[in-house]
Amino acid sequence: MPELPEVETVRRGLEPVMTGARIMRTELRRADLRFPFPERFAQRLQERTVQALSRRAKYLVADIEGDVLLVMHLGMSGRFLIETQDAAGRPGAFHRPAGGNPAHDHVVFHLSNGARVTYNDTRRFGFMLLVPARERETHPLFRGIGIEPLGNALDAETLARLFAGKRAPLKAALLDQRLIAGLGNIYVCEALHRAGLAPERAAGTIAGDGGAPTEEARRLTRAIRDVLDEAIAAGGSTLRDYAHTDGSLGYFQHAFRVYGREGAPCATPGCGGSVARIVQSGRSTFFCPACQR
Structure with missing residues (x-):
């Protein structure tokens, strides 16, 4: 999708x-x-x-x-x-x-x-x-949708506040459309890898006392923005059916660091690990066990 x-x-x-x-x-x-x-x-x-x-x-x-x-x-x-x-x-x-x-x-x-x-x-x-x-805000399609990850709505303070006290896996929290709107499996995997955060760790661990943002929350916020901005600049990712209005294909899939790269060397400089794949809530998660903690 x-x-x-x-x-x-x-x-x-x-x-x-x-x-x-x-x-x-x-x-x-x-x-x-x-x-x-x-x-x-x-x-x-x-x-x-x-x-x-x-x-x-x-x-x-x-x-x-x-x-x-x-x-x-x-x-x-x-x-x-x-x-x-x-x-x-x-x-x-x-x-x-x-x-x-x-x-x-x-x-x-x-x-x-x-x-x-x-x-x-x-x-x-x-x-x-x-x-x-x-x-626009109250219709069942839109009611309860979370903040947009582009623009000024998402920052480290907001992310920490949203995740504070949550025991759900970090990846699951990022995919929860009631918290953040529009994030999908591919880009969550990529953002977590860039931020060096394990997909299975509890979401609440990126919030400090009183829901204050940690350095990990700041890294993750930057990673989400960077991945989305780069993907949009590249025209998105073409995996199966997707194509642009002018018929051209997206190219961000050529910049994937972990998604779909099970067994490949980790792209993080000096890591030396390999990309692994696990299943979370019925969906494939790609990450590096060596550098994502």
Whole structure:
């Protein structure tokens, strides 16, 4: 499933095409994705302007004229494809990622600027919903979601406060969407390795007396930010189905230090250990037992 850097990369690809444009027509080529489309979905979007395109956790959120939010989730294999026109109004290049079979083009947004944005989803685990703008924080999709790991919300003090007293494994706490929004398995493994912290240690051990941040909390905060920033700059990670709006692939997987590298030498200078794999809550965890404590 695409993680936060992949979703943010898609948002940045869609933003210049969709923001400020009116949705002239929405073409639905089936009645549902993971869920049925909302009642009168296409009609409620017609002739409405996309005022902004943001991301909350792993959701894409378009602010639509008329105080409506178009909430989109990529699921396992969802992707957006963009077709633009040149200055003369002639069709431009149609960017189709490898494996983007047109038989799985399920939703097409026809925009006032001549662009066409197509949602393609082989497995149909993605979905689109319409939510009243006033429910941005209270809707069941968003209620209870934790802080964003990018921006100013996450710092060592906040991380220590969130984890203080928690006996759950550090990796499990980082994946808890009620605490931090959008972190996924790949980037948690990478951040813990950079911070030199074992995934099985209790989350509360990075908080000091009274929930004060320790040096470990500061290292982990920096590592989370660095991993996410580098992954976004590299365009995310391409493992199975994921690709960008222009059809290109992400490259951060080539910079993985531990994820998927079981048995490989640890990338930490002077460590000498090897990457190990364990299973936590049914998911693979990759780490170095020698330098992650």
